[in-house]
Amino acid sequence: MPQTLDAAAVRSWCSLALEALGREREEIDATNVYPVADGDTGTNLYLTLESAAQAVEAVFAAHETGGSVPAAGDAVRAMAHGALIGARGNSGTILAQLLRGMADVLTDGTRETPAAGGAAPDAGGGEHLARALRRAAGLAREAVAHPVEGTILSVASAAADAAEQARAGTAATARAAHAGARTALVATPGQLAVLDRAGVVDAGGRGLLAVLGALVQALTGRAPAAFTAAPRRPGERPVELTDIGTAGSAAHGGRDADDGPAFEVIYLLEAGDEAVTRLRARLDRLGDSLVVVGGDGLWNVHVHVDDAGAAVEAGVEAGRPYRIRITHFGAAERAPEQVQRAVVAVVPGEGLAGLCAEAGATTVLARPGEPPASGELVEAIRRAHAREVVLLPNDAALRHTAAAAAEQARAEGVRVALIPTRAAVQGIAALAVHQPDRRFDEDVVAMTSAAGATRYAELAVAERQSWTMAGICQAGDVLGLIEGDVAVIGADLAATAEAVLTRMLLAGGELVTLVLGEDVPDALADRLEAHVREGHLAVDTVVYRGGRRSAPLLIGVE
Structure with a gap:
């Protein structure tokens, strides 16, 4: 196993982190109570890492024909960029910024042609990794409008502190960072009251611990002991169980459906630094949970607001927003439990996305020339957190894609009805007659009839x-x-x-x-x-x- 963070180690790190988050996704989702108890932190972190891993694989694929090996810097930058464009949710967006901060340091001096095996001249060494973790923790805090202790930010800072104190090689520094993050994670309930009331550790911090554990495994060949925290009562000392049992039950105690903004808005934005500075100030006035990450003209914007249209409009004034996702924090999004029924709709414009979201639908924005893949539709169905989902593709060309997504969601236990709407106006007509309190079949028949009559x-x-x-x-x-x-x-x-x-x-x-x-x-x-x-x-x-x-x-x- 490599003891330095060369290109092969970065590739292994991505793959192992994705596997770790895949194993722990449901447990992390179940303990997600802050900043909104929407039960999707593990899923969001997984999807963010999935995008990062795909970007790294693309770099390696580009070198296959020539038989060369990518530079470590290329692999690290790809990992950070992939996470940026695929970031989901609050914790996923922060994780993307953490990876960007690490890339800023780890790519120093790595633009030269790599040696055999892809090792970068300056990518090894514990001090280098420690500087990378410190840069990551600092950038992440800068990206969050109002940093809160007891979150993924605290865990990241503790990892950097431990790495700086290690004064060892790369692998040993990674182990120290993981140990520091683990200790900080156990302490998060004492820093954030909502975690203490629910008897859980911070979900985002736990996801970061899994990512750091994957880094240790990529460098040493041995995975750290699994983290499993037992639920506890307020005032009790946090108890960590290693390789025994699982986290208890879905936790409650975060912001509920009656307080806080109604929508989560996420989009990529092409804009300059000054425009983003103004955007931060405007979005901070509009809502909360504001995180803006990125740089060099490309940003990922995440905010919780009551006026989703105003948040998108602010992005339009700042630059060019795209890949816009608007999620309504209904009962489906505010608690880990599933609601009975939801609607997922593909829409061709930001205005319609806001309209459908206000009507309670989970939306997927169809970009010109870039129709959504089945995976995006499956993700939207998962975000709906419902036992029953009505899927509106709103495009004849998406019929087979939507059918594939429906089949995958059914395999995951969700009852999905696909209404073959061929245009957005048919979807609007169907949504207008949607009544979640009537029987599923009756609702589907009424929506299908309204769409067909349009x-x-x-x-x-x-x-x-x-x-x-x-x-x-x-x-x-x-x-x-x-x-x-x-x-x-x-x-x-x-x-x-x-x-x-x-x-x-x-x-x-x-x-x-x-x-x-x-x-x-x-x-x-x-x-x-x-x-x-x-x-x-x-x-x-x-x-x-x-x-x-x-x-x-x-x-x-x-």
Whole structure:
């Protein structure tokens, strides 16, 4: 086994950390009571490390054809970058910053061509690792708007303290850091009252201990003794059980459904340092649990707010947000226990994501040219924390992807009904009639009926000359697609939209839904509402904003 942190050791570290978090995920989830008792810290840490491991594997794959070995610096930077873009939840976001801090130090002097085995000239040595852990702990604290002791931050600082005192080689320093983190973890209930009331250690800190244990195993070939903390009553001395039993029951005692913000908002952001400084201040006023990590123009933003739209809007003003995830802290998110039923919806724009989240749905943002994979849908189903889930793909092209996700979730014990919605307006119609208090089958039938009764259309701009069902279009023409087929070709958005509406209403209708894209003026909605009233007095019209990344105009007719 390597005694220095070369590229092979980094690869092994990622793999072992992922395995460790996979084993401990459910126990960590069960002890998650701070900052919100939403029972997903272990899952979030696992998904963050999964993204980091994939990035490291991609670096090694790039060297396979030439038979070379990546530099240690390349592997460490990939690990940190992968964690940044895949960070989930509060603890996952902090873990990404910890890895970034370590990478800042461990990549010093590692840009040279690596020696055999990928060892970096300056990556070995206990002092180097100790500096990396100190940098990691410092950056993590800077990233959190209001650091709290008794959390993953305390565990990270203790690991750095122990590493600096070790004055030994890399492997011995890693063992010392792990031992220091373990001691700090056991002490977390004495630092944070909510942990003491629940009789548990900090969930994020326990996840970090698993990651540090994997580092020790990667360097020495031997895994440290497993950490298992027994539940305890307030005032009792923390008791740690090693290799005996498991953590007791799902813990309670964190913020409940009646206090704290209603939404968790996470997104990646391309922005400069000054814009991010202003963003931090604005988001800190909007909510809590604010963590902004990253640098060099790419950031991961995490915040809990009541106004999810305002949090996203702040990101738009700061730069270019994407991979936006909005989760509603309903009963499903505030306690480890599952609720009976939830809805998971794929949406094509930030505005619709906020709309669906406010209606209680867990959302997955579909990015242009980047449809969500089945794994993202499975993750969303898990985040819903429900025994029964209604899945709305809202895109005909996602039918098979959604079916695969539903099958995987069923294998995990979740009852999933897939409603084959082919457009966002069908999903909105289905969500409007959703009633979680009625029987599951009845609810699914009602939602399916509402979606099926909604005809849909989309307006888009042609990128090139092409043959269509309505004739030949030229680049720049406005295309009116009804039920997925081009039915109208026009010169401007308003006239084409009127023609599409006229065709759709020939078959009758009671409600027209208009979803406007980011750059579409409100005047278009006014014009189309007037157009509907002229020929169909009994038809109502509702208007929503799709926000960034949505089509110029979506139309639904029920």
